Amino acid sequence: MSLGRQVAIFFIAIVLLATCAENSEARVTLENGIKSMVYLSPKITQHPGSVSNKFYYGIEFPKGHIAIKSFNAEVVDEAGNPVSLQEAYLHHWVAVRYYERIGVEDTKYHGNLGFHQSDFIIAGNSGVCNHGLTQFFGLGSETRKTSTRVPDPYGIEVGNPLEVPSGYEEKWLLNIHAIDTRGAVDAMGCTECRCNLYNVTHDEYGRPLDPDYVGGLNCCYDETQCKVKNGLESVERNLYLKYTVKWVDWSDSIVPVKIFIFDVTDTWQNTGIHDCLIEYNIEQSTTTNDYTSSKRSSVKFPIAGDVVYGITHQHSGGIGSALYSEDGQVICSSKPIYGKGNDVGDEAGYIVGMSTCYPKPGSVKISRDETLTLESNYSSEKSHTGVMGLFYILVVESSLEMNHPVQVHEGLEVPIFFWGVAVLGLAICAAVLVAYQRRKQNENGYQPIAT
Template structure:
């Protein structure tokens, strides 16, 4: 056998082995232990002006005792192409862990399930809100250009069998809130859920809205319709949340981090209860022209229940946001996060929309929070015009100071693929196409059933 023939045979063998790996749990990078897999949510059917805000239970997620290293997402169409925020606005998506009783009929979608049923145990993050915001991962329009990488040697621990209650198994669910603004009379008004554009007077449960409630989540619930221009054809289309999870198998070398979410609407400093209201309004400034200042600032405070080192931080804001920061008791900046606004029309660069948020990656051990320390969250919005239903959340990952800092795990970088692996890369592409096709067929055959509203 000639050298050229041996080389070709070797390359084909590599490609076949990669394609065979399509049936395994994930595609593993070549130079480290980092695993990665792309998933698709159930299909989301929209037409111009429509709103989908559903809960999807038992979504696909990596199995086993693992450490999550990143969780990225975006909205794509049936061809797998990114969808512009100027057509489908991703208000938010959140991924929530829960435990479900074994042997009970599998639930895929049920808006009325709730978190208190005996078959369902919510396994949320570590706080600090006493209600709401239980997610481990979640962003909104900024999802495409916001880093979610967890730096080495840290990881978000999931799938630990010792923490799963007897008779239950760990699962994951999504809440995906998408607003179709094709042909909208006021696209930005639709994304801010202005009640007059949705022509609603009651919330999702039929309760009358308060007279002073002019916009927010209570007006753009699942099945509502934002006003579109006369003559706009009602063309349906299906979109998906494409999410990419990267992880490593759990080992003693990984330092676990806890997920904390702060909310600028938290009432704790006034009531002693972390009642997070999630959204608020920004009034148009009446003095901005005279003072040349159109900044609306809101603050709240909270207490971290552990001593820990901050290893990551990022804010979540809506259009109109101009930045947010988390401060320590002494006024030091723990993390400052600013929005990235789009400038054009392509997906990921939509003018007027927040397409990313800056993140913080402190040097390990350089930003420490003391147990019981009062932290201040500040959220700034432009008040040049009014905004309804805005949010001011702040995510931080904290490594408990009692954690053992052992040897570092894999370097969290993309692998450098030698030329000899070229055919293998082609195999990976084929594998990805097969996976996407299989997932879509599977969802069409035994997809998630919606409940009429």
């Protein structure tokens, strides 16, 4: 085929892409070989003081055998504008992979099934907790200014058809926990889920709370209400979690990484069981010269590998976490970034970001069965309830890395470039037109939007 004809096909593809853009809000973007798509969750309806903590199953997610390169999210309003943490506190969001039996009705929202039903099989990360913390991705108030980039040549492998049980298909869910603090009597107290502000004496399953339980997730479950000022007008509004997924198609040049999540409340050191309690409280310091509360836990690491990424998750009052090797060396440390003003993304008193670790490839190694120690530090100048001390790391098994060449995402050369864009244009056009029609048929479904 002549170069002139290839150029003609290229420009036809561009026209097709432009036509698709006019007929749909959704499209895949491509930059330096990395694909990207931005989605909206179902609407989150809130009024002052209300709590939404729902599980959304079958969310929109890139299809096929791919390598995830990043997963970012933030809360936006119906106009797509970012919403301040001072109005809607994002306690946490998590994205979980699961397998669903083919033919089962795809419910857009229901309670936390716990995956005890045979129609659903959780397909979580690599550990180490025995239950809970199964997410692939997840953050909280820090989500806007926290990097989730997976460096080259690594990727988080999903969509491998060989891993899906027969008769099932791979899907994803979102759990979004948002607290509306507009007009709250004590906004920070609402975000810490203090039970007295919620007037809660039973958990979401109707079980009485322990009298010593003063705050935490058991007091700010879905549809609870935090105390607001008298006479406040209850203005309802709809919010969304806007999440951006970046990925590349899977190839042998990608080095797969495993996701491990550690919890400073893990009981393994004392019980031999990885019972991760997820949250704990910080008591106010009785001294005047030391306002640091430190909590530690230790676990044995199940594989040998190299660390390529690390980050902590803490709540307000957190001052940083560190993961230590068996000989006491720092594997990775991560500290919170606090806002200093009133602008969105810079809210004073709130954690608006977390520092991350990107060790030089091969420089930070963990041995199989090595005992690692996690330390989580909080300020104890005042008490805090329902805080967390989680630590995420991405690890590549040492035996894998030697067998994979380095992959760099660069532009394709002519004439493959022309054919690639042409095929991509046709495929995207068909896909987004179908998606557009489906979205129009169900306004309460998941709404992909453009970047």
